[in-house]
Amino acid sequence: LAKTTQPISMDSYEGQEVNITCSHNNIATNDYITWYQQFPSQGPRFIIQGYKTKVTNEVASLFIPADRKSSTLSLPRVSLSDTAVYYCLVGDIVNYGGATNKLIFGTGTLLAVQP
Amino acid sequence: DAGITQSPRYKITETGRQVTLMCHQTWSHSYMFWYRQDLGHGLRLIYYSAAADITDKGEVPDGYVVSRSKTENFPLTLESATRSQTSVYFCASSEEVIGEQFFGPGTRLTVL
Numbered sequence: 299l300a301k302t303t304q305p306i307s308m309d310s311y312e313g314q315e316v317n318i319t320c321s322h323n324n325i326a327t328n329d330y331i332t333w334y335q336q337f338p339s340q341g342p343r344f345i346i347q348g349y350k351t352k353v354t355n356e357v358a359s360l361f362i363p364a365d366r367k368s369s370t371l372s373l374p375r376v377s378l379s380d381t382a383v384y385y386c387l388v389g390d391i392v393n394y395g396g397a398t399n400k401l402i403f404g405t406g407t408l409l410a411v412q413p
Numbered sequence: 414d415a416g417i418t419q420s421p422r423y424k425i426t427e428t429g430r431q432v433t434l435m436c437h438q439t440w441s442h443s444y445m446f447w448y449r450q451d452l453g454h455g456l457r458l459i460y461y462s463a464a465a466d467i468t469d470k471g472e473v474p475d476g477y478v479v480s481r482s483k484t485e486n487f488p489l490t491l492e493s494a495t496r497s498q499t500s501v502y503f504c505a506s507s508e509e510v511i512g513e514q515f516f517g518p519g520t521r522l523t524v525l
Binding site: 330332334339340341342343344347385400401402403404405406 | 446448453454455456457458461471472503505511512513514515516517518519
């Protein structure tokens with residue numbers, strides 16, 4: 299199974315850009331990379347998903363190098379409300395019943411944004 | 414109301430008892446998932462379902478049983494609860510096999 303590694307925590311200040319990197323050395327060809335945000339006592343919430351290169355939406359960008367062994371979530375101009383745990387998720391279940399990575403979450407990065 | 418709900422939100426039980434956690438979604442999503450969340454481990458997939466009557470194991474399935482007789486429901490049963498199953502359990506659903514998963518609010522289970 300793929301293993302994902304993220305920094306345990308990061309600190310930032312309001313208005314700064316924050317980059318959180320996830321390492322996934324054993325990523326399989328079919329695997330997508332997805333990032334989620336989680337606030338205390340809530341379920342995770344989808345942020346962004348990609349397969350390769352760069353993906354951007356209204357809240358974040360996702361950078362994936364050519365070898366796809368890592369990915370970086372970029373949050374532009376963070377605010378206090380961005381304080382949360384961020385998870386990367388690697389894998390898929392396309393090969394139903396077969397040997398797949400079966401959706402492996404990282405252990406999460408606690409982002410603390412200060413004023 | 415549309416969405417994904419879990420019940421109960423909190424549950425305390427004793428070792429050896431059977432416990433069923435309920436999950437209900439109103440979107441008619443094909444895919445449903447059960448995760449457990451523990452400190453130091455993040456979220457780990459227990460079971461998932463691709464459609465009614467189709468389920469498969471995730472990373473940590475031992476001690477759990479699932480069923481999916483209807484598209485909207487995906488109950489998780491602990492047949493004989495153990496203290497190591499004390500955790501927060503999240504249910505999720507998605508329309509596509511690869512896509513945004515919508516998570517429920519979670520069930521905090523304590524096994525004494």
